[in-house]
Amino acid sequence: MQGVNAFGHGIYAVDSGYTGSGVAAIHLIEEGGRAALVDTGNNAALVHVEQALAETGLSPESVDYVLLTHIHLDHAGGAGAFMQAFPNARLVVHPRGARHMIEPSKLFAGVSAVYGPERAKALYGELIPVPAERVVEATDGLELSLAGRTIRVFDTPGHARHHVCYFDTASRSFFTGDTFGLSYRQLDVAGRPSIFPTTTPVQFEPDAMHASVARMEAEQPTAMYLTHYAQVTDVPRLAADLHRLIDAHVAIAELHAAAGDGRKALIENDIWELVGSEARRQGWTLPEAEWRKLLALDVELNAQGLDVWLQGR
Numbered sequence: 001m002q003g004v005n006a007f008g009h010g011i012y013a014v015d016s017g018y019t020g021s022g023v024a025a026i027h028l029i030e031e032g033g034r035a036a037l038v039d040t041g042n043n044a045a046l047v048h049v050e051q052a053l054a055e056t057g058l059s060p061e062s063v064d065y066v067l068l069t070h071i072h073l074d075h076a077g078g079a080g081a082f083m084q085a086f087p088n089a090r091l092v093v094h095p096r097g098a099r100h101m102i103e104p105s106k107l108f109a110g111v112s113a114v115y116g117p118e119r120a121k122a123l124y125g126e127l128i129p130v131p132a133e134r135v136v137e138a139t140d141g142l143e144l145s146l147a148g149r150t151i152r153v154f155d156t157p158g159h160a161r162h163h164v165c166y167f168d169t170a171s172r173s174f175f176t177g178d179t180f181g182l183s184y185r186q187l188d189v190a191g192r193p194s195i196f197p198t199t200t201p202v203q204f205e206p207d208a209m210h211a212s213v214a215r216m217e218a219e220q221p222t223a224m225y226l227t228h229y230a231q232v233t234d235v236p237r238l239a240a241d242l243h244r245l246i247d248a249h250v251a252i253a254e255l256h257a258a259a260g261d262g263r264k265a266l267i268e269n270d271i272w273e274l275v276g277s278e279a280r281r282q283g284w285t286l287p288e289a290e291w292r293k294l295l296a297l298d299v300e301l302n303a304q305g306l307d308v309w310l311q312g313r
Contacts, residue, residue, distance in 0.1 A: 003015040003050045005033065005230060007223070007225075009168070009171035009173075010030040010031055010166075010170075011027065011028070011171060011173075012030070012054040012056065013025040013026070013027055013230035013231065014026045014027070014045075014049055015137065016042070016049065017041070017044060017045060018041050018123075022185055022186055023294075024074055024075075024122055024141055024227055024228055024229065025039075025226070025228070025229050025230045026038065026039050026040060026045060026049055026051070026224075026227075027039070027040055027225050027227075028050075028056070029146060029149075029168065029194075030056055031057065031146045031147040031170070032146075032147030032148065032149075032224065033062060033147065034062055034064050034146055034147040035146075036064060036065040036066075036144075036146050037049065037065070037067065037089075037132075038067045038175040038225070038227075039064060039076065039175075039177065039227050040077065040079050040082045041075070041078050042074070042077040042123065043069060043077065043081045043125045043126070043128075044125070045078050046078055046081050049082070050085065057179065058266070060085055060087070061086075061087060061088050063086035063088065064088060064090070064146060064147075065090055066089050066090070066091045067138075067144075067151070067166055068162060068164075069163060069165060069175065069176070069178070069179075069227065070160045070162050070163040070177055071100050071101065071107060071110055071160075071179065072095060072178070072200070073107070073124045073127075074123075074159065074227070075177060075227055076080045077103070077123075077125075079091055079093075079130055080101070080104070080127060080129055080130050081128050083130050084128065084130075085133060089134070090135070091130050091134055091135050092135075092136045092137075092138045092144065093124065093135060093138055093162075094137070094162040095137040095138070095139060095162075096162035098135050102129060102131075102132045102135060102152075103129060104127035107127065108124070111124065114182050114201045114202075114304070130230075130303075132220060137144060138153045138164045140153060140154065140155035140164075141153065149168070149169070149170050150169040151167065151189060152166070153167075154166070154167055154174075154212075154216065154273055155243055156176075156177075156179040156215070156216070157203075157208040157209075158179055158204070158208040158209025158213075159203070159204070159209060160178075160202075160203045163177055163178065163179055163212075163291060164177075165177060165179055165180075165212075165216060167216075167221070172219070172220075172222045173221050173224065173225060174216050174223075176216070176224050176225065176226050177226075177227050178200070178226075178227065178228070179209065179212050179216070180213060180216065180224050180226055180238075181226070181242050181245075182195065182198050182226065182228040182238075183195045183196070183228070183232050183238070183299060184294060186286055186291075187218055187282070187284050187286055189284060192282075193232045193234070193237045193238065194241070194282045194284070195232070195242050196275075196295075197246045198211065198298060198301070198302065198305075199249055199302045199305035199306055200227075200301065200305045201308065202305070202308055203285070204305040204309045206246055206247075206249070206309075209246055213243065214239075215288075216239075217235065217236070217239050217281040222235075223235070224238070230276045245274070245278070249271070249274075249306060250259065250306075252306065253306040254310075255270070257310050258293050263307055263310070264303050264307040267303045267306050268299060268302075268303035271299050271303055272292075272299060275291070275295060277312055
């Protein structure tokens with residue numbers, strides 16, 4: 001079984017196993033014998049969540065909600081399989097994403113265009129449709145009750161226009177998907193995390209991302225729970241780093257705006273330079289070959305996202 005970490009307040013991170021250990025977390029929130037899951041990973045993650053529920057004394061019938069931050073498949077690819085496994089659950093998803101969970105063929109076609117059909121199939125398998133009557137649209141300000149525990153929806157574009165974050169009033173913490181960036185535990189130095197934005201392949205909007213991060217900061221949360229990966233505290237420092245690095249990504253893109261067909265490669269090279277600079281700034285102790293392997297897919301997708309953003313300006 002993949003790792004399960006407990007953080008108090010009935011919050012657990014379940015390692016989804018997506019592309020390796022410590023890359024993508026599914027969060028379990030338990031209250032009064034009822035459960036909510038935040039994000040799903042891919043279909044293969046279901047067994048890890050079922051085992052985590054059993055370890056915490058919960059049954060599949062105790063899951064009231066599957067909360068999707070957005071519909072990128074490392075977060076939502078297993079949604080259909082989860083809904084089959086958890087018969088009492090409702091799927092909560094941004095209004096822009098709901099139709100793609102009900103009929104996922106266009107979603108998978110879009111992912112195939114990014115990764116290629118074979119790689120997409122290997123990563124995510126078959127997407128299972130979710131019955132429309134079990135879908136709840138996650139509109140801004142919606143409040144969900146988990147055995148009396150209030151979870152509030154925040155519309156948080158920037159990484160994607162179909163992105164929401166969930167504010168847990170009991171722990172005063174956010175479940176942030178990708179809006180609050182990436183923070184891998186392998187890069188922590190003496191327990192001090194680093195953070196990095198994720199610009200997404202198709203819908204990066206830097207001004208919206210800045211605004212979404214600032215909106216969450218304004219709630220003075222005690223912690224952020226990132227899909228990539230799990231709990232971070234010291235939110236003001238990390239938010240400041242995230243704002244700085246969003247701007248650095250935009251500057252890289254603008255530097256190469258007129259570069260033509262070779263633009264994405266130039267952007268990707270400069271993002272690696274930025275990662276190296278951040279490694280020195282933060283004092284990473286993980287060897288360079290290992291942090292390059294860990295961040296390879298993220299850097300590739302950030303470069304693609306910036307290239308697409310320039311095309312759409």
